[in-house]
Amino acid sequence: MSINNSLESIIDIRGLGFSRGARQIFRHVDMKIPRGKITAIMGPSGTGKTTLLKLIGGQLRPDAGYVKIDGLDVHRISRQQLFTLRERMGMLFQSGALFTDMSVYENVAFPIKVHTELPEDMIRDIVLLKLQAVGLRGARDLMPSELSGGMARRVALARAIALDPDIVMYDEPFTGQDPIAKGVLVNLIRKINQALGHTSIIVSHDIQETMSIADYIYLLSDGQVIASGTPQALLSDKTDQVQQFMQGLPDGPVPFHFSDDDMLEDLCAQEKR
Amino acid sequence: MLNQFGSLGRAMLDRLAGIGRAGGVVWQSLVAKPTPVVMFPLLLKQIYFVGVLSLVIIIVSGLFIGMVLGLQGYTILVDYGSEQAVGQMVALSLVRELAPVVTALLFAGRAGSALTAEIGLMKATEQLSSLEMIGVDPLRRIVAPRLWAGFICMPVLAIIFAMVGIWGGALVSIEWLGIFEGSFWSNMQNSVDFSEDVLNGVIKAIVFGIVVTWIAVFQGYDCVPTSEGISQATTRTVVYSSLAVLALDFILTALMFGDL
Amino acid sequence: MRMRWIEIMVGFFMVLGVLALLGLALNVSGLKLSAQQDDYTVHARFENIGGLTSRAKVTLSGVQIGEVKSIKIDTQRLVALVTMDIYSDIDYLSIDSSAKILTAGLLGEQYIGISVGFEEDSLKDGDYIDDTQSALVLEDLIGKFLFNKVNN
Numbered sequence: 051m052s053i054n055n056s057l058e059s060i061i062d063i064r065g066l067g068f069s070r071g072a073r074q075i076f077r078h079v080d081m082k083i084p085r086g087k088i089t090a091i092m093g094p095s096g097t098g099k100t101t102l103l104k105l106i107g108g109q110l111r112p113d114a115g116y117v118k119i120d121g122l123d124v125h126r127i128s129r130q131q132l133f134t135l136r137e138r139m140g141m142l143f144q145s146g147a148l149f150t151d152m153s154v155y156e157n158v159a160f161p162i163k164v165h166t167e168l169p170e171d172m173i174r175d176i177v178l179l180k181l182q183a184v185g186l187r188g189a190r191d192l193m194p195s196e197l198s199g200g201m202a203r204r205v206a207l208a209r210a211i212a213l214d215p216d217i218v219m220y221d222e223p224f225t226g227q228d229p230i231a232k233g234v235l236v237n238l239i240r241k242i243n244q245a246l247g248h249t250s251i252i253v254s255h256d257i258q259e260t261m262s263i264a265d266y267i268y269l270l271s272d273g274q275v276i277a278s279g280t281p282q283a284l285l286s287d288k289t290d291q292v293q294q295f296m297q298g299l300p301d302g303p304v305p306f307h308f309s310d311d312d313m314l315e316d317l318c319a320q321e322k323r
Numbered sequence: 324m325l326n327q328f329g330s331l332g333r334a335m336l337d338r339l340a341g342i343g344r345a346g347g348v349v350w351q352s353l354v355a356k357p358t359p360v361v362m363f364p365l366l367l368k369q370i371y372f373v374g375v376l377s378l379v380i381i382i383v384s385g386l387f388i389g390m391v392l393g394l395q396g397y398t399i400l401v402d403y404g405s406e407q408a409v410g411q412m413v414a415l416s417l418v419r420e421l422a423p424v425v426t427a428l429l430f431a432g433r434a435g436s437a438l439t440a441e442i443g444l445m446k447a448t449e450q451l452s453s454l455e456m457i458g459v460d461p462l463r464r465i466v467a468p469r470l471w472a473g474f475i476c477m478p479v480l481a482i483i484f485a486m487v488g489i490w491g492g493a494l495v496s497i498e499w500l501g502i503f504e505g506s507f508w509s510n511m512q513n514s515v516d517f518s519e520d521v522l523n524g525v526i527k528a529i530v531f532g533i534v535v536t537w538i539a540v541f542q543g544y545d546c547v548p549t550s551e552g553i554s555q556a557t558t559r560t561v562v563y564s565s566l567a568v569l570a571l572d573f574i575l576t577a578l579m580f581g582d583l
Numbered sequence: 584m585r586m587r588w589i590e591i592m593v594g595f596f597m598v599l600g601v602l603a604l605l606g607l608a609l610n611v612s613g614l615k616l617s618a619q620q621d622d623y624t625v626h627a628r629f630e631n632i633g634g635l636t637s638r639a640k641v642t643l644s645g646v647q648i649g650e651v652k653s654i655k656i657d658t659q660r661l662v663a664l665v666t667m668d669i670y671s672d673i674d675y676l677s678i679d680s681s682a683k684i685l686t687a688g689l690l691g692e693q694y695i696g697i698s699v700g701f702e703e704d705s706l707k708d709g710d711y712i713d714d715t716q717s718a719l720v721l722e723d724l725i726g727k728f729l730f731n732k733v734n735n
Contacts, residue, residue: 107456109452109456133458133459133460136455136457136458140456141452141453144449145449147448147449147452147453148450149450149454150450161458164457164458164459209457
């Protein structure tokens with residue numbers, strides 16, 4: 051599957067800075083994502099985890115630093131090259147992002163039809179195999195509006211792996227799923243990763259599920275990487291911030307309050323008027 | 324005071340940036356290079372949504388506007404004893420002005436708002452991002468067929484509107500008001516010139532079609548991807564395109580008929 | 584199946600559009616597809632053309648036999664020079680025919696009326712009609728009328 055196993059990391063991020071309007075989302079992010087493994091990027095909501103995936107996919111431009119995939123700088127190559135590069139990436143969006151005007155079958159067949167010239171019966175075989183892998187071969191004629199949230203996400207997964215990509219990115223795959231669907235998805239991601247041998251990047255804040263499948267974890271907070279390591283290493287990390295996130299404590303170094311000014315002052319400010 | 328100037332300037336710059344982005348959308352979807360998609364089936368589908376489904380509203384309103392014109396024209400012209408000229412009045416006002424303008428306004432309300440909402444919703448549900456990640460340019464796949472469909476459908480709809488309206492006027496004048504059929508049509512034929520009136524009307528319709536579709540598609544593509552953002556974008560589509568159509572109509576009329 | 588329906592409806596839509604355009608061309612604007620095959624042109628000079636415009640009718644006893652092609656100033660005689668297209672099947676206008684600028688109704692559009700004379704030979708392409716009568720200008724008429732009143 052992978053092109054060159056001698057290289058250890060497939061994605062190399064260095065000095066990444068990005069801001070949206072006046073709000074700085076990333077200050078200085080360095081990451082190496084190992085080839086063929088499941089890497090999780092975790093952190094509280096609003097730390098720009100999804101933004102990071104979009105930066106990797108070349109949908110957003112960073113203000114500083116670079117993202118290299120197999121040595122190719124995602125933001126310096128031509129549009130044409132970028133689109134070719136994206137054929138090697140699959141992305142599972144938070145909402146599934148199925149094309150609502152196509153059936154399940156057509157959704158999964160779409161990337162194959164666009165990028166290959168395979169005959170119709172071969173496409174059919176591939177689509178049915180992918181749907182079988184996510185357990186939804188029987189649902190191929192349904193429209194996306196007829197699917198439950200968990201099923202939609204599985205179809206989207208089948209579509210993301212339709213072209214057998216080298217990298218699959220999962221954006222919050224577990225959010226808003228019932229426990230059974232979560233379990234199904236965890237199993238699917240692990241199995242598919244083992245079977246196809248691609249690199250997986252999972253963005254999530256569901257600690258338990260992510261810990262159970264990730265080989266390596268990056269913890270993001272406040273625009274930078276605050277910790278990284280294997281799940282065991284992170285659990286035994288004694289830093290306050292890491293502990294707070296891992297244990298799910300409501301207040302700590304990551305503040306519960308949005309802004310830090312004194313509440314008493316805020317209340318008095320109105321009376322003075 | 325200075326702050327107000329500052330925010331005024333910022334607002335102007337925002338507008339300019341918006342116009343720039345709108346130009347970019349058109350350029351990238353119609354002209355710039357990569358990933359040519361198999362367009363024809365997509366285009367056909369969009370012509371169906373934009374054109375065929377607007378047919379009923381266009382025919383019904385064309386008919387009624389023609390009938391009203393016939394009735395009003397008759398009551399005015401009969402005072403001067405020249406009610407024979409009602410045919411030429413109906414035909415000229417429809418072909419030159421009402422067909423392109425009213426069709427464009429209806430088109431903005433019926434098809435333009437739908438285009439904005441559809442593309443906005445695709446953006447909100449990440450379908451556009453997802454296309455991009457599959458390696459398909461959404462401007463090519465989603466925006467381009469819709470732009471072309473709008474460009475094609477608008478003149479066709481305006482022509483149908485004019486024809487139906489003239490029939491409506493004829494129905495009222497000949498059948499109900501008893502104007503002699505021969506003089507109705509011959510008066511009309513003597514005063515309406517094909518290249519001067521009909522073709523100029525069609526040119527107007529083409530221009531309006533381009534402007535309305537462009538605004539609609541761009542508002543959808545550029546909207547804030549939330550339910551509030553989409554509803555605002557839809558409103559903006561209707562408001563902006565109506566204003567643009569009316570202002571452009573004046574400019575085009577001045578250029579075509581005003582001997583400037 | 585659904586795609587087929589869309590194709591049919593789009594086809595219907597386009598055909599409807601073409602038919603409507605044909606209707607506008609033929610029925611409404613009176614465009615004749617075989618209009619300018621082999622018309623011949625005839626010129627005439629007028630002292631005053633009033634409100635005559637190009638594309639105005641040229642008639643013989645009220646029947647249209649052509650239309651005004653262009654209106655210019657004859658720079659030598661400083662009068663209006665009107666060029667008319669006459670349908671080629673009207674080949675019996677005698678060379679001493681006269682042209683008048685007439686008005687349809689009191690306020691209607693102006694057109695040219697031709698009256699045939701008595702000569703044997705007929706007008707050819709590029710000939711001039713010498714006997715012309717200018718448009719009736721209402722202001723002149725009223726002026727004359729008032730002048731006569733004062734004189735009396």
